[in-house]
Amino acid sequence: MTARGPATGRRGAAVRAGVLRSALELLADSGYASLSMEAVAERAGVHKTTVYRRWSNREALVTDAVLEGSSTEFGIPDTGDIDADLRDGVRALARWLDGPVGRPLVAMLASDAGRLPAVQSAKRRFFAERAAVASDRVAAAVAAGQLPAGTDPTALLSTLVAPLYLNLLVTSAPVTDHDCDRAAAVALTAARAGLLGPAP
Amino acid sequence: MTARGPATGRRGAAVRAGVLRSALELLADSGYASLSMEAVAERAGVHKTTVYRRWSNREALVTDAVLEGSSTEFGIPDTGDIDADLRDGVRALARWLDGPVGRPLVAMLASDAGRLPAVQSAKRRFFAERAAVASDRVAAAVAAGQLPAGTDPTALLSTLVAPLYLNLLVTSAPVTDHDCDRAAAVALTAARAGLLGPAP
Numbered sequence: 001m002t003a004r005g006p007a008t009g010r011r012g013a014a015v016r017a018g019v020l021r022s023a024l025e026l027l028a029d030s031g032y033a034s035l036s037m038e039a040v041a042e043r044a045g046v047h048k049t050t051v052y053r054r055w056s057n058r059e060a061l062v063t064d065a066v067l068e069g070s071s072t073e074f075g076i077p078d079t080g081d082i083d084a085d086l087r088d089g090v091r092a093l094a095r096w097l098d099g100p101v102g103r104p105l106v107a108m109l110a111s112d113a114g115r116l117p118a119v120q121s122a123k124r125r126f127f128a129e130r131a132a133v134a135s136d137r138v139a140a141a142v143a144a145g146q147l148p149a150g151t152d153p154t155a156l157l158s159t160l161v162a163p164l165y166l167n168l169l170v171t172s173a174p175v176t177d178h179d180c181d182r183a184a185a186v187a188l189t190a191a192r193a194g195l196l197g198p199a200p
Numbered sequence: 201m202t203a204r205g206p207a208t209g210r211r212g213a214a215v216r217a218g219v220l221r222s223a224l225e226l227l228a229d230s231g232y233a234s235l236s237m238e239a240v241a242e243r244a245g246v247h248k249t250t251v252y253r254r255w256s257n258r259e260a261l262v263t264d265a266v267l268e269g270s271s272t273e274f275g276i277p278d279t280g281d282i283d284a285d286l287r288d289g290v291r292a293l294a295r296w297l298d299g300p301v302g303r304p305l306v307a308m309l310a311s312d313a314g315r316l317p318a319v320q321s322a323k324r325r326f327f328a329e330r331a332a333v334a335s336d337r338v339a340a341a342v343a344a345g346q347l348p349a350g351t352d353p354t355a356l357l358s359t360l361v362a363p364l365y366l367n368l369l370v371t372s373a374p375v376t377d378h379d380c381d382r383a384a385a386v387a388l389t390a391a392r393a394g395l396l397g398p399a400p
Contacts, residue, residue, distance in 0.1 A: 031312035033233030109369065112231035112312045120372050127371045158371075159386060162362035169309065169369050171327045171358075172320055178399055186359060186390040193389045199378055 018044045019051055023065040024104035032113035037061065063118040066108060069101045075133050082141035086160060087184040094164055094175045106168050131157050147191050155196040159187040218244045219251055223265040224304035232313035237261065263318040266308060269301045275333050282341035286360060287384040294364055294375045306368050331357050347391050355396040359387040 022044035026035050037058055041048040055061035076089040096102045113119055135153040142149050147156075163183045167173040190196050222244035226235050237258055241248040255261040276289040296302045313319055335353035342349050347356075363383045367373040390396050 031233075031315055033231075033312045107315075110310055110314045112233045114310045115231055115307075123370060124372055155382075158363060158366055162366040163358060165370050166358055166362040166365050170323060170365050172324055176399070182355075182395060185393075185395050186386065189393045189395060190386040190389055193385075195382060195385050195389060199376070 015044075015046060015050060016054065017068075019046060019054070019061070020065040020068050021100075023061050024069055024101065024108070027062065027065070027111060027113060028104035028107040031111045032062065032108070033111075035062070035113075059116055059118065062108070062113050063116065063122060066105065066113075066119055066122050069105050076137040078137055078140065080144070082137075082144070082146040083184070083188060085137065086188060087181055090160055090164070090180040090184050091177060093161065094180050097164065097168060098175065110169050127157075147188075148194055150194075150197045151191045152196055152198040155198065156187055156191055159190055159196060160184065215244075215246060215250060216254065217268075219246060219254070219261075220265040220268050221300075223261050224269055224301065224308070227262065227265070227311060227313060228304035228307040231311045232262065232308070233311075235262070235313075259316055259318065262308070262313050263316065263322060266305065266313075266319055266322050269305050276337040278337055278340065280344070282337075282344070282346040283384070283388060285337065286388060287381055290360055290364070290380040290384050291377065293361065294380050297364065297368060298375065310369050327357075347388075348394055350394075350397045351391045352396055352398040355398065356387055356391055359390055359396060360384065 019040060023035070023040045026039055026043060035058055037051050037055070038048050040058075040061065041051045044051075051061070055064065077085045077092075079085055097106055108114060108119070109123070114123075131154040134157050138147060138151055138153045138156060141147040142151060160183055163179060163186075164175050167175050167179065187196070219240060223235070223240045226239055226243060235258055237251050237255075238248050240258075240261065241251045244251075251261070255264065277285045277292075279285055297306055308314060308319070309323070314323075331354040334357050338347060338351055338353045338356060341347040342351060360383055363379060363386075364375050367375050367379065387396070
């Protein structure tokens with residue numbers, strides 16, 4: 001398929017989504033260094049002018065792909081039981097990180113693309129948004145007496161997800177269900193010991 | 201300085217160390233994609249044939265630089281007080297990761313170089329070695345009744361260092377003394393709650 005005319009509406013959105021997905025897949029396959037606009041166009045099945053019309057260079061394209069890919073709304077589930085919800089939330093995150101969007105995103109973190117200023121700020125924003133989403137759930141758990149008052153959502157979230165990223169980015173070990181359950185148990189135990197207050 | 205003849209002995213070792221350090225610095229500055237043998241030679245102040253004589257390509261050079269850089273013996277201190285020793289150990293690691301060898305190594309983890317098979321296996325080996333070094337200190341703490349029997353050195357080490365790498369590789373946040381002290385406190389609390397046994 002080629003899309004030479006101005007692609008608008010539903011078709012334009014589909015072209016855009018296809019190009020961004022292809023960019024993430026190529027990043028995952030072979031890194032940022034060898035990524036070309038032409039290769040992305042070819043993988044997405046569109047003409048390269050379609051790509052250049054929307055993104056002036058590969059930095060802009062990769063940044064958009066990362067922002068789009070990371071915009072998934074990740075909430076902590078709310079069944080009223082914070083222990084079960086954190087465990088389920090970490091398992092869901094691990095599945096997402098190992099899926100069609102998460103894998104390319106993680107590979108991108110561990111590639112030259114990760115040093116692009118726009119990608120760096122996208123990473124920070126992604127994490128800040130997750131913490132903001134988590135804060136309501138944490139407040140509810142505090143209100144229910146399941147977590148101590150003063151538990152900092154960012155500290156809780158960091159403790160919760162850090163072991164996953166250690167495996168993915170440093171030790172290249174798979175993230176197992178046991179890793180997820182342990183991460184949740186460690187974060188809960190630390191919070192209840194009063195260790196996860198806000199940074200001074 | 202140029203080193204055209206076979207550089208051996210002390211001078212050869214100095215040339216080798218200079219080239220490896222320059223390779224790590226260039227990786228930290230601008231990533232793997234744009235790293236060339238010529239640029240490394242220039243930064244190290246040696247002729248490029250000196251570099252090519254020892255390393256046939258940049259993959260071999262980068263792998264050697266990473267292996268050399270990560271070979272520092274990182275032990276957990278042993279004053280007899282595991283709480284203080286873990287806290288000091290994490291702080292020392294954080295300082296090293298922010299120093300002249302650690303910074304390039306961390307930047308390398310987050311670059312296209314990180315996907316080289318030899319670098320992947322160097323990362324795994326680095327981590328396995330650290331766990332092996334930690335296991336004696338953990339055994340001593342168990343013997344002293346400061347940690348529960350069955351505490352797994354790898355699980356303890358992962359819990360201890362994961363928050364540091366989260367900051368360095370994912371959220372691009374600085375690692376503060378408070379982060380280090382909290383990481384140690386969380387790992388100790390988790391171990392004492394019986395959460396850091398070996399994986400099933």
